[in-house]
Amino acid sequence: MADSPSDPELLENGSDREPTLSSPPDIYVEPEVPDPFLIDSDASEDEEPESDAKRKQELPVAAPIRSFSQQNLSKEAPPSPIESEEEDAPEIYLPGLVLPTMFLPIPNTDPLTTLLNKYIHPSERRPTRDVSGDWQKNNFHTLVMTNSWRALARMARDRLVTTDPEDLVLVLGLWYLRLACLSRLRLFNQTSVECTNLFSVLNSIEPSQAKAWLFDKLLPFELEVMFVRLRYWAGDHMGYLDALNVLLRKCKLKARKAPKSDPTTGAMWRERGARVSLIIATQLCEMKDFGASTKLLELLCTQSEPTSALRSALARVYLQGGYIQKARAHFAFVEKSPDATEDMIDMNRALLACANGEWDLASEILTRLIEREPDNFVAVNNLSVSLLSQGRLKEGIEVLEDALKASPASVVVAEPFLFNLSTLYELRSATATQKKHELLLEVAKWSGDGLKTTCLKMPSN
Template sequence: MTNSWRALARMARDRIVQADPEDVPLLWSLRLSSLARLRLFNQASAEVTNLFGALASIAPPAARTHVLEHLLPFELDVIHARVKYWAADATGYTDALGALLRRCRRRARASRLDVDRQMWVERGARVGLIAASQFIETKDFAAATALLEPLVATDQPEPPGAELRAALGRVYLQAGQLEKAEEHFAAVAADASGALESTKALNAAFLASARGEWDVASEILRELFAQDDSNYAAVNNLAVALLGQGKLKEGIEVLEAALETSPSTLAMAEPFLFNLSTLYELRSSIAADKKRELLIEVAKWSGDGLRTTCLKMST
């Protein structure tokens, strides 16, 4: 809650050698996740590699398989795959995620209990979203949509989640395919049981923004934020919609008010800080002074791991 990732990493390291063996996998997850949040990627990669090297040496093979398949947290497998990403090996990272996705599908088909099958289906969806994010980062929208489309197919044993379908619609928006985005957003809007009203409203606002209907988008986002003042995705996108209308001053006021209301949450939200810094630059010639004040405020709350480049300050 305080973003004290360095302290958490040290605590996990100290407890790993003292804890009950059943707790060690969880402590490793905490340790490596904290290092990643601190962006100490070289150290995290070295520790992950050493950990999986030690696991691979477990004998006999049946015991090693049991540990890797049943005792190791799935989060550690995901972190192991991210080593390729940290090494800037995009192809290797995609292959590692593909192997994880195949494993999830295999375990889901082999599961006899509904609870286990649902767990592996959800894990597969998570890995699919991670892989889609990688494709989006490389601007390969066709690959991202091809990966996500089967996950929301209506002939799946489990009905697709509304959040997953909404995510696919937003990928189509980034690709400029408004008709496909409308199709998926309409399916989410028609879902009376699984879709949150806030998700439906955000989808409508994104679609209006993509059409250039900034006044419609801002009206939807204002209403959404009025209903839930902790919906910071709405306030961040509201500022973007106001910028689209040329209302810089109002956009700044909206973001500053949100930061003042919940500094501990928004001081770590890099897109929020980036947008506020951009509005400062567009609004006045004293943007440097305003960003310095923002830096001081963020330093009080942000904790460890924040990339200060999101404040757009020159070195």
Template sequence: MADGEYLSADSAQSQETSEISNIYGEPDAVGASEPMFTSPPTSTVYIEPEVPDPFLIDDEEDSDEDTGVTPTELQHTIVSADEIPLAPANPVSLPLNSLGSPLQSPNRNKAVPAPPLSDSDEEDAPELYLPGLCIPTMFLPIPNTDPLTTLLNKYIHPPDKRPVRDLQGEWQRTDFHTLVMSNSWRSLARMARDRIVTSDPEDLTLILGLWYLRLSSLARLRLFNQTTAECTNLFSLLHAIEPPAARTWLFDRVLPFELEVMHARLKYWTGDHMAYLDALHALLRKCKNRSRRAKGEPTAVAMWKERGARVCLILASQLMEMKDYAAAAKLLEPLCEQGEGVASPALRSAVARIHLQSGNLGAAERHFALAAADPNIPPATRAMNAALLAAADGDWPQASSILHDEVLAESPDNYVAVNNLCVALLSQGRLKEGIDAMETALRASPENVVIAEPFLFNLSTLYELRSATAIENKRNLLIEVAKWSGDGLKTTCLKMPTT
């Protein structure tokens, strides 16, 4: 919900403008839960779901026992892709044949606490030999087609105009960093599987890291049923480890925290959103208790606090998807007051945008003002917040002026601002200017633009609203997307039916 989120209009003024995705970048709602009933049947009482407290405020009354998640109790746990990266429990070094030099990334120098080291780790380590983690039958075959290829076959003729795409997942002729940066999730999933089945079963750190790479790549491919099946296979084997002491050691010392979050995500994919919230709450409690037990070890405390803060963000995202804006704001607001590297202008801005989404403009203005007063806030974030507030007030000319004259004048490659500007222009009926701005961004950096589904959805909608040649324009857009997007794009954003 920081600057990486997309702005889109949710205007009730016309059927056309309502097609543009929601202005605050939040997903559609899932159904609200039914009220709970008590006996006798004639009396109805609504029970408001409990919002978990962010763990970062120490509460001496809480038990120090890790009651939230244990190796035998944790039967379901997310990742998000959408996903929020979590500090790894153990860094994984992939023994690739050839690794290129690391590509530049905006998060390259991010301060992430290193995992704590303990001299007693090797002495306490039980002898674990788990060949079941490496057998080929743990994995399912990846389909050799995808929805984007289906669209190309239907709409692009003759066939020589269709961009060549790798549907086999060949990974041997390139390096890991290139595969990641080009969204080659099929190749990464196959690479992880091939390396797992040839690994030494005693190298649990490497194998579990590769398992996470495999599952997260499948999730990026939107193969959620396959991800669920393989993740269930993995955790069924891990929960069967005997004796219990060895299982506890593996879950506490070796299992990547990301895999636990991925396991929670299975409940989301099956449509059981309340069970998903429960699983995330259990992970949050685990982070809280482990942070307390690590007092005196600053590195371990910092690691568990960061993980807890990120789980809070995942929880808030899910609550937003369920349209429970009050609970999402209540969950994140305490984090803005706690300091220690947790509070930030981006987090404060995220809380303000939640209030905007719920229609609470007063609370949104207060949080935006606090974010603007922070000396560390980037100018682009301050300007974006002002544009969002102007849009919420219905002052679309002011919103477009701020985005054009302040944000894009300073950073022409800010494609989130370009998308937001398109929505502001659409709301003023300036369709041609909106299309021109988006097409200019597409030509300037197609590899960055075509992976942004809200951007593609808004551009496709503008084509439909203005041009009689919309289908031809969308065919050209499809070709560009096929060239640059890699794997896993949700093709419904192109508004081109497959049937």
């Protein structure tokens, strides 16, 4: 899906994708939908298929990034597997992982600074922004809460080059922190180079038993996912799907081979398999293949005990594809679920009303939801869209501006929110330029690093 649409169409549902409530687009090739569950009747328990094994040698495998509105932050993670006895661990010494030459310098400017230099004059009006990456003056928690990804990336690098290579748990954890921060800075080329450097060292481990032990026991699963995502950043979306399928296959095999005496290991790999399945479904949505995405999510719902969050996500994908009746059926399931919250049910009702063109009903539901939960900025965002659809442009702008004033630090990092507000300003063309400059100043004060500045709809060249 488009990262930042050029037309004034607004985004709904708190994600950075355009809602599609008409008939689904034609699909040139429908990718095969993998079975997300971990039972393969046609596979041997002791062997991996030859093609998968070859692919794994070329591509050490990896896990996800989900959108603002679809993350389940309260979801409990499965318990960690029981570690092997220390005497069973092979001796692995990888000094290459802490060499300074493994890292590239981080640029000391960013697109937001470029916009400030172009649009805000005189220079005294521009907020002071620290793009030096200095991290010594703040603690880790403060850096995370202020979205200081540049400083965190530098901190990870500085600590890596002084860490004992024998402490592989710490080394690999710092590597994940470094790469995750680079990706949050949208330095995707640099992330790809450094991630490739990391896996080049890991794949050179000898003997093969030591390498297998490290990948199974020590390597964070998120690093494997990130390595797979390099294909996405390179623009190879079909290759990305293929790599995710290889990773899903790995999760299946590991879950099936987990010893019965160690149930936590099997639970861990099943959880990872479900996560990879959700990444695949997300990618299919981005490719506008809503049919394949819903097939995969339906499998998750029928082969396990689905949560209300999963049912709601499936129904919302059906809405994007224009399958309103199927969405209605899943929303009905959610309303009967004991784990469904009142806010979730109201949001589902509002989205269904929008899909049916009942904008006044949607506005009424969302207004009640916001009165109950003022910090629900997804609801605020959707309310502005429903007001605009009724021709109430001024009220839509006021709703977004009130949320921005109430909690600027939370709102300015939500790119769909900023895109919608910028679009509404453009529709009131008389004051658009001044209002967008004011919004840019507010964003520069609060957003930290890594904002996708195209959401402000202000050309940088």
